[in-house]
Amino acid sequence: MNSYIVKRIVLFIPTLILASLLIFVIMRSLPGDVVTVILSGSGEGVVSLEAKEALREELGLNKPLIKQYLTWAQSFLTGGFGGRSLENREPISSIIYRQAPVTLLLTFYSLVISICISTPLGVYSALRKGSITDIFTRLTSLIGLAFPNMWMALIIILLLLLLFGWSPPVIYSSPGSDIWLHVQIVILPALIIGWEQSSHMIRVVRSNMLDILGKEYIVTARSKGLTEISVIIRHAVPNVLIPTLTMTGLQAGSLITGVVVLETIFGLPGLGRGLIQAALVRDYPVIQTIVTVIIMISLFINLLVDILYKKADPRLYNLD
């Protein structure tokens, strides 16, 4: 068990390095002169040669690419997170420390909501196939598939406004300072991402559950005289958890995409909104660092899933 976890963690590092290197190369392979693009983007008009040279020096662009990467990686790892923002000279580390908790919380809520919605509903609608609940569940998951998260968010905001005259608070509040305000602002995006994610997951859980209910060991469990509840809880559900976990891992990327988009719509001051704002003003160092941090979160969810996977499926114990 422990050697498996160690192996996964060891594998996590080269994956992260590969991903960050890839992003680094794409960002540095700008057609034309990066410095000109950056400086002309900031709207300063005519750019002096000295300013160009100074920026080139700061970004370390006059060094070979691999050295640039190493310098950046060193700064990232030692907590500097790759220097300062080009836009307002704020250290990137303080941007990350400010924004990351918001994103992590939203990701966590959405993950919990999507698992808590999809597993019981998927199991239930498989058990009561063809019932009203089943049809309702499948219909809602169909809506979740047809309406991409940003579109869904806009419709829900509009509906809430028209029906109840309520709109989510605009100013973010951390759970430490005002928990009630925090819940109010975070609940909608978390629910919407949860809905979108569970739309995919419910289908997987449902079809797997139907599959499992037809298996011989369920018949055996029933013929032993176990109650229906314990047949389902002890024998069927644990087997459904495995595909649910697989789906969670596969969907980590789309979950994060949802977080990035909805943070922007709901004005949550997280990494996603920070990334979009940095992208709009072409603040390269900030983009690079935020992208790497977001990829870290996504890969970390995958790592977590891998470890839980092992716990959920004892057959994997013997593989090492």
Next chain:
Amino acid sequence: MGIKDMQNTFLETLKSYIWTITVFIAMLSFFILVLFALFPTVISTHDPIAQDANSILLAPSSTHLMGTDWAGRDIFSRVVHGSRISLYIGIISIMLASIIGCITGIFSGYMGGYTDLIVQRVVDTLLGIPSIVMALVIIVSFGSSATAIAIAISVAMTPQIVRLSRATTLSIKTDPYIDAVESIGATEGRIVFNHIMPNITPVMLSQITGYFGMAIVAETTLSFLGLGVAPPYSSWGRMIQEGSTQYMETAPWTTLFPGFAMSITVVCSAILGDSIGHLLNRKHRISKLL
């Protein structure tokens, strides 16, 4: 045959009829969308970028089928013209992603061994990068022309297609007829091109049709976030963004119609993908492999 059986047969027939009608409607809507994209000037009633100070934020009526936006531009005409960008980016990105993805996937699945191992590690890494982040990095680096956006979306989608085509190749590789072809001394090129490719195509086609909708969602999301094709072109995403930031309450039609255009496209591509999948019994095998 008892009453129960008759009921079941009836329900089954009814279901298949409903399914056929759904597919028909999806195909029809898709056809209309293609018409929109091919002949936008013929279909649209107004100039999509002509501003008109006398008709700002008008509700839908017979002259303005979907109303007008903050600059007095006709929303119907803008939706029609916007379909062009969405379809263009959707088609280009899906073509790029499927060509590169399928070649890599088949190669990796067929070769096996270290090649497969390396390709799979790279694909796993790419899959770990959220698609919007990948697309954003490419757009920031290469500008936001329609082609750059299409490339960005295709890069974000390719790893999924690699994964799928590899899984499909693996399932076919073990089929007896491949052994048979190998035993009569066929070259690897012949096996891949004459035997694996034709068998993969239908499965991939079904999935890729579904991915088409996702590409359009990606394009809409990017232009919604302000990273899409630059004005004055109309794109659904930017129309939604313009409408939703200020006129959500007073003029919801500015947001709703382009949004529904996108939703219909997505649903249709999902239904068409599904119906292609329904025609193939291989689909079940593949979905289990993934």
